[in-house]
Amino acid sequence: MDKTVASPADAVADIPDGASVMIGGFGGSGAPIELIHALIDAGPKNLTVINNNAGNGQVGLAAMIEAGMVAKLICSFPKSKDPRAFTERYLAGGIELELVPQGTLAERIRAGGAGIPAFYTPTSFGTDLAQDKPTAEFDGRGYVQERWLKADYSLVKAETADRHGNLTYRAAGRNFGPLMCAAAAVSIVQATRIVAPGEIDPEQVVTPGIFVKRLVRVEAPQQEEELNRAEAVYP
């Protein structure tokens, strides 16, 4: 078994107009910049994107929004140091926003990958973000029903992968990666290293390969924060 494809461009080539795409990362930490930029080059339109944030500066997700590819964003915190790309479009009515509390976003994605269609959480009970959602009381406390979140594709950044798709991550860059690998029909992972099966100690595997569809090696991945400090613009 070998899930490796030749390039980021090959990895994202079949993502069509109208697809839903989960993108890993918390701010720039764990953001799969090379896969996002390959997707910008491919240029599908009318995408629904699921990410914790809404991009920063003029690279990565911000550049994807700037390119007019994103019709809807599902996120928890659409603000950053330089949120222009999203803010301008949002205030002009050019992009739909579904705002989800961060832990609920994570759990909805986890549920999507785990085959759990709905769950109850205390988060947002009694607030504006619970409007029109079913609620229930358990042991005297109020809870809000939330639905699973799945996607057609996910773009995730890992540190080491083996050819079967077993993954390890780097530092806090792990964040949404394991959840998004499981919740997408086609999970696409860029990894700094791709090794032979057996070279990752099974005790150290964070995401088992069953959750990974495609792998591409990106030997020296770019960091969003560093690109922004250099005032980089993509494309």
Added chain:
Amino acid sequence: MTDIASTKLSNAQIAWRAAQDIEDGAYVNLGIGFPEMVARYQVEGRQAIYHTENGILDFGPAPTEGEEDWDLINAGKKAVTLNPGAAFFHHADSFAMVRGGHLDVAILGAFEVAETGDLANWSTGRGGVPAVGGAMDLVHGAKRVAVITDHVTKTGAPKLVERCSLPLTGVACVTRVYTSLAVVDIEGGRFVLREKLAAISLGDLQAVTGATLHTDGPVADLIVPEL
């Protein structure tokens, strides 16, 4: 009436006071911005372990400039370091720690806190781009949910109120408020005054508080060092 502006605690002093209540061995989440300051005043001889919702337990202070690793950041997206014994985990595990009752203390900022324990700290309700992040999760699950805040807004309006007027972050979730003038517990839908600055009278404190301050036993002087 006391001149509150010249009497009140600085943000650093409010953070110092909140830090005194963090027990040895506590797992603590500090909200982004002002609450992050609490970590600076950890009481000597006590070890707290700090949680950041993007997926680290036991992170340390910022690295020196030029040494940042941008995969190693906190919830405020600032670069951090690791203490010996640190751990990484994914987001669903991180929020299991939050909602599952595993954190001992969460300390947050506030626009308004109600005597019912309701908190408003995520939206000014004025439009623009809404952003919630982890605020609505953090108010549920920690054994103690504390707020640190100025006692009044920049225009002098009370931040401790009967009912919040701004969009809620959570219902009946706050257990203690450390303000620039007082320490107030929330018990049974009431504000219970525990400490106040000696320089301000109870009457003057009540005058800048938007709900009744109850007393239940002695009110101690709020004593904080110069910082």
